[in-house]
Amino acid sequence: DAKTTQPPSMDCAEGRAANLPCNHSTISGNEYVYWYRQIHSQGPQYIIHGLKNNETNEMASLIITEDRKSSTLILPHATLRDTAVYYCIVFRFPNAGNNRKLIWGLGTSLAVNP
């Protein structure tokens, strides 16, 4: 599975958009980009995922570059409750065997400030 690179930390003002970048330059054609977040002392929470088209749901938007080597998670109006560690993960649909594990890095610690 491809590795991802994220900045270790970011700050955002409450009410502003938070744009979290992720590099996945070795991504292959059948690998999806997933985003999760982990609020302190809780289990990770699924946010959004995509293959090559931009995606939007009630939580966030995901912008994937045309070459798929990077993506950006956008929280359009960040609140204090969005303070968390955000993980970008590249995930390959299994084409053989049961290899469905995700490889997690250290993520981006987002601090939303009042």
Place this chain on the structure above:
Amino acid sequence: GAGVSQSPSNKVTEKGKDVELRCDPISGHTALYWYRQSLGQGLEFLIYFQGNSAPDKSGLPSDRFSAERTGGSVSTLTIQRTQQEDSAVYLCASSPTGETQYFGPGTRLLVL
């Protein structure tokens, strides 16, 4: 509906003792994962169950670690002869198909 639940929420044990950690997945989810997370670190994959297929045990760090999933539902992670380096948060996730995962709150294990 009910999410993934894990028990106990916290466990303190002495070095050398065995521990069992339980995961109750979301009803109907065929896939179940175990991870551990050491302080300040990302998630480390341990084991994956999918339906009746043989589990993917490739992430288990040693033969002291084992896991079962009975009846395709509840799973138990067992750590034998615990060591201090086993101290971590153990997270369970379930998935309807194996891709998008829904996590439980974790079990915080402290080995003294």
